[in-house]
Structure formats: C-alpha cells, structure tokens
Amino acid sequence: MLPDRNDAVARWRADGRPVAGYVGADVPVELLTAAGLLPLRLTGSPDEDASAGRERLGGGLDAVACSVLTRLLEGAYGHLDVLVLSRDCEASLRLFYVLREIRRVEPSIALPPLHLVDVLHLPHHTTTRYVLAKVRQFRSWLEAVAGQRIGDDDLAAAIAAHDRVRGLLREVGTHRGERRLTGTEALSLVSVTTAMPVDEAEKLVQEVLSTLPGGEPRPGRPVYLTGSSHDTPAVYQALEDAGRLIVGEDHDWGDLLAVADVGAPTELALAERYQFAGPAAPRASIAERAAHTAAALRERGAESLLSYVRRHDDAPPWDFPAQREAAGVPATLVDRQEYGSIDLAGVPR
Structure with a gap:
C-alpha cells in the first residue's frame, strides 16, 4: 500500500x-x-x-x-x-x-x-x-x-540523490516488463515520489522493489501506452480492469521521468540532462518519437500499442502513424478523450 x-x-x-x-x-x-x-x-x-x-x-x-x-x-x-x-x-x-x-x-x-x-x-x-x-x-x-x-556541495548531493531515485524507477520499469506489477501500481508509485523528499522517495522505491511478488505474472494482455500524459491513474485503472496490462509508456509521468541521469555534479550536466531528457510528445520530432516508442515497446514485450489522446492535446495524433509503422504490432488511436476517462469501446479486446 x-x-x-x-x-x-x-x-x-x-x-x-x-x-x-x-x-x-x-x-x-x-x-x-x-x-x-x-x-x-x-x-x-x-x-x-x-x-x-x-x-x-x-x-x-x-x-x-x-x-x-x-x-x-x-x-x-x-x-x-x-x-x-x-x-x-x-x-x-x-x-x-x-x-x-x-x-x-x-x-x-x-x-x-x-x-x-x-x-x-x-x-x-x-x-x-x-x-x-x-x-x-x-x-x-x-x-x-x-x-x-545554494552551495555546490548541496547541488552535488541533490543530483546524486535524484539520480539514485531515477535508477530505481528504471528497475521498476524492468519488472513491469516481467509483469510483476501493474501499470496502475507503477504510475501511482512515480506520482508519490514526486511529492516527497528525495531521500524518502529512494527508501520507498527500494521497499517496493524488495517486496514485489513472485510467481505467476500479473494477468492481462500486455500493451504499451503512448499519447497524452497521465497525472492520475484513472485511465490506467480502467484499461487494466478491462483486461489489459500496461507494461510501459512514453510520457513524463511514467517511464520518461527516469529516462536519463544527470551523472555529474555540475550545472552543465544538469542543463544537458533536461535538454536531452527524452522524446515527449510536445517537444520531440515524429521520427524520434516513433523510434523511442518502438524500441521501448519491444523491450517490455508488449503485444499492442495504444495511443490515448485527450481533447485539446494536439501533438500525439501527429506521431501516431509513424509509431504504428515502427512498432510492428497492432496499434490503436483513441482520440479526443475527456480528462481522466477513456471510451473502451474504441479499444480492441
């Protein structure tokens, strides 16, 4: 819990x-x-x-x-x-x-x-x-x-601590590919870490990793999620209640939040980390998005690609044709959705 x-x-x-x-x-x-x-x-x-x-x-x-x-x-x-x-x-x-x-x-x-x-x-x-x-x-x-x-030592300590949390969250992503936790659980964990001191976030993610259940993988058809970002778990929960298992995503409340470390205790390294922090829909080229999504989908073993797009979020639909072609798996676009909800009638079973 x-x-x-x-x-x-x-x-x-x-x-x-x-x-x-x-x-x-x-x-x-x-x-x-x-x-x-x-x-x-x-x-x-x-x-x-x-x-x-x-x-x-x-x-x-x-x-x-x-x-x-x-x-x-x-x-x-x-x-x-x-x-x-x-x-x-x-x-x-x-x-x-x-x-x-x-x-x-x-x-x-x-x-x-x-x-x-x-x-x-x-x-x-x-x-x-x-x-x-x-x-x-x-x-x-x-x-x-x-x-x-803000002392240089304080900045160096903060960089190291946040890098450790990002590394642990990438471990969580690996376990998602092994179907040891649901997408809803992973998204909720990321959300909690963005509302607590970094040392507490590190301990929390370590605890979650140490208590992941073994045995049978989590049920559901493994799907990779692209499109709009999700700052609440409502859409994830609806999809997983309907028999899908979200094994990864390419938005910055999920996997993209931990995609790269700062690596060095300098302002330059900090600037480069955020400059190259990952191909989010509003700020990356269509080709970059397609390549990233396809590689991540294969790494997580997803059987399908789902692009969920909220109303008035204009960037993701431009990415979808290239993502669909690069993914090489069945792909679906569910467009113009209301915040926090999804029309499951448009999602293949």
Whole structure:
C-alpha cells in the first residue's frame, strides 16, 4: 500500500519547511532540493470542477492545465512558498502567463513567487548554452527568494540523490516488463515520489522493489501506452480492469521521468540532462518519437500499442502513424478523450 501523496507534504510543512509547487518534467528538481525546498509536482483532478481555471485560460486548452489552475486558485495544494513552471508544452506556458497576470492585477489572490524555466530540446551546442543560462538563472532566483546561497556541495548531493531515485524507477520499469506489477501500481508509485523528499522517495522505491511478488505474472494482455500524459491513474485503472496490462509508456509521468541521469555534479550536466531528457510528445520530432516508442515497446514485450489522446492535446495524433509503422504490432488511436476517462469501446479486446 503506497502512502498518500499528501502525507509527506504535511509532515514537511509541520516542521516549518518550505514547499515548491512545480508544473512539468522540465523543472530541475535537483535545484529545489538543494535549496532546501520540497519539490511537489502539481496534479490536476478529473473529478473536480475546473470551470474557474477554464474561464481564465480560455477554450481549446488541455483540461489538466485548467484543473491545476483551478486548484491553485482554490488553495487545494496548501501553502506553496514558490511556484515553478516549465515550458514543456503550450498548456504549461499559457498557465505561467495567466498566473503571472493574476499576480499582477489581482493581489487579493494569494499566489507565491513565480518562475518559468525555459528548457529547449534541440540537439545543438547553442541550445545547451541557452539551457545552461536558464539553469543558472533559476538557481539565482531560488537563492534570492530563499534568502540563502545554494552551495555546490548541496547541488552535488541533490543530483546524486535524484539520480539514485531515477535508477530505481528504471528497475521498476524492468519488472513491469516481467509483469510483476501493474501499470496502475507503477504510475501511482512515480506520482508519490514526486511529492516527497528525495531521500524518502529512494527508501520507498527500494521497499517496493524488495517486496514485489513472485510467481505467476500479473494477468492481462500486455500493451504499451503512448499519447497524452497521465497525472492520475484513472485511465490506467480502467484499461487494466478491462483486461489489459500496461507494461510501459512514453510520457513524463511514467517511464520518461527516469529516462536519463544527470551523472555529474555540475550545472552543465544538469542543463544537458533536461535538454536531452527524452522524446515527449510536445517537444520531440515524429521520427524520434516513433523510434523511442518502438524500441521501448519491444523491450517490455508488449503485444499492442495504444495511443490515448485527450481533447485539446494536439501533438500525439501527429506521431501516431509513424509509431504504428515502427512498432510492428497492432496499434490503436483513441482520440479526443475527456480528462481522466477513456471510451473502451474504441479499444480492441
């Protein structure tokens, strides 16, 4: 039984320590940890009314961003000392601009200091220099709002700790290929690790790995999931209740979150890790996505490919034809789905 995401945050706050809410996998969480902040990745909630966020963000935007904004406006995440967003997709970028404007014109709404980390993903040295400048800018901003210097030793320790967690999560992925845990369990585990101190996350994943059941593999037809990201397990649970077993995925709440380590205790290594952090749908070429998806699918032994796409998430459908061709297994696109749900009628048995 995994702990609730809110438990570790509540314990951290009870000790009077600061919390950093963040949106997007391009935020260098190592710097948050090194600054003495708890990195809390913000999730939406498909079961809650998100009309307040939708009204401010406008139509035609992924429902996750609308939900996150609504929850921020309603104080659902508790007190946040800072709020950091990345430019991992158009929805995150628009969310940042709207939050910045709210802070400017509506001071009665209590929002914390806000920062955008603009990580680009082109494979060029000039891009690396740009991302490095943004990493250094983020470090300086954190030092200013925290009122203390982030030492090189603190950064090195944080990098090493987060790399250890990523390595353990890759082990979890290996066991998924062996069908020793479900996709719902794996997704829930990743989610919990993004809401607790990195040392506690490391212990939790070690405990999960040490207690994985042996014997018969988990039941279900093994399927590899692509398309939109999933910050809640609702769609995974629906698919697995219907007889599928999600053995892997290529979104950044799942396998992509742990795809690469920083490896060295430097700002440059940190910048390169996030620049080359994996081919997510909003920021990679169609060819890169297809090659990555096909290789990961084969590694996990999936028998089919399923592309699940939420309404107003425009990038994944462009990838699907090339992914289908590269995968070499039966492939299905389930498009225009509502946040947190799936029309199983469109998924082959």
